[in-house]
Amino acid sequence: MKDTTGFYDNLPRIAQFSELTSPASYWSLPDDWVVGTADIVGSTGLIAEGQYKLVNMIGASVISAHINASGGQAFPYIFGGDGAALAVDPARAAESARILGVLKRWADEEFGVSLRVAQVPVSEIRAGGFDVSVARYRASGAVDYAMFSGGGLSWAEARMKAGENALPAAEPGAQPDLEGLSCRWSNATARNGCILSLVVRPAPDRPRAAFDRVMHDIVELAEGLHRSGHPLPPDGPGLEFPPPGLDLEAHVSRGRTSMFRRRLELLAENLIAWVFFKAGLKTGEFEPAHYKAMVSTNADFRKFDDGLKMTLDCDAGTQWRIRSVLDTARKGGILRYGMVEQEAAMITCFVPSIHQDDHIHLVDGASGGYAKATEMMRARPV
Structure with missing residues (x-):
């Protein structure tokens, strides 16, 4: 049997986001790979309670736990706001299943949140009449993100x-490795109108070409x-002390440490970071201005996952034109969509090292974002 371990490593990195609307940019995953999925049960209720930052953090934990276990080997993943999906080669399938089980246990014990987790072979997906194709979008020289189609x-x-x-x-008390997962940045307020979260999916049983054109x-x-609707400032988001996500990060990173002790540790860490960023102090290879700029450059604010998701800093005129195109296509039976306006964008981060540029930043609307747009889409039939 052919070794497919290096499949994803060998894919080209695509620099122009617009090229990802073409089927020619995607490559079918090997049959022997497996797809893992996770989402939060009752995310709508948590959003209504103002806990969307928690929802995002649990969704991002699926990605960070797998990256920490990957040994530096790249794999395709995608963040969905209230969940995530990923694919791994057969050599890593059992470990991925274990990680998903640990995350399910941890989300329940740490937050009282029910996390659904599942795993299915790509061959079974194809037997069901669908495909899993991936592309690699290069956000920067150090970071790229997977896009999915099929x-x-x-x-x-x-x-x-x-x-x-x-x-x-997993067994009670199981703890995921979430080293590097954080939420220290302030929300990024819209500068050009509103933060627009958009979710678009093709209508079932319709030719894909029409959807791709839209x-x-x-x-x-x-x-x-302006800046293709990038919701973060070019010099990076703001930083407050204490950061608004301090308690949440304490929950995520405490392991078996008490919440009180972990809060104190994080307060000390964040105070030092806040001083360095505010004063622009450099230490060794760490340069605050460069790091903040890379937060913006590496941000994952638009993606394809069998459809299109974008979080945009959008002016009223462009929003009207986008809605007009989508309404026409929806009435024509081509697609379904949901769109949510918010005042700010939210950032959830995974930082392996502050001395390298490979940190990733997952962006969503701060008031429900992708999860709320998806609910809106499902409530509006084609």
Whole structure:
């Protein structure tokens, strides 16, 4: 049997986001790979209670735990706001299943949140009539993000929600390795109108070409915005002391340490960081201004996952044009969509080292974002 371990490593990195609207940019995952999915049960209620930062953090934990276990080997993953999806080669399938089970246990014990987790072979997805194709979008020289096409992720997620392919929770007390996962930055307030969270999916059983054409038009409209609608300032987001996500980060990073002790540790760490960033102090290889700029450069604010998701700093005129294109396509039976306006964007981060540029920053709307837009989409049939 052919060794498919290096499949993802060998994919080209695509620098132009608009190229991702073309099927030619995607490569089918090998049959022997597996897809893992996770999402939060009752995320709508948590959002209504103002706990979307918690929702984002748990969703991002799926990614960070897998990166920490990867030994530096790249794999495709995607952040969905209230969950995440990923794919791994067969050599890592058992470890990925274990990690997902640990996260399920941890989310329940640490936060009282029910996390659904599942795993399904790519071959089974194809047997169900869908594909899983991936592309690599280069955000910077040090960071790239996976994009997915083919309908396979949506199929796997729907099966998970129906109770299929579910993975059990790990033993009580199991702890994931979430080193590097944080939420220290302040929300980024809209500068050009509003923060627009957009979720678009193709209508079922319709030719894909029409959907791809509409996606090209939407991406083109978004790229006409200032900095393509990037929701973070070019010099990076703001930093407060104490940071608004301190308690949440204490929960995520405390392991078996008491919350009181971990809060004190984080307060000390954040105070030092705040002084360095405010004063622009350099130490060794760490340069605060460069680091903040890379937060913006590396931000994951737009993606394809069997459809299109974007979090944009959007002016009223462009928002109207985007909505007009989408409404026409929806009435034509081509797609479904949800759109949410907010005042700010939220950033959840994974930072292996402050001395390197490979830190990743997952962006979503601060008031429900992708999760709320998805609910809105589901409430509006084609």
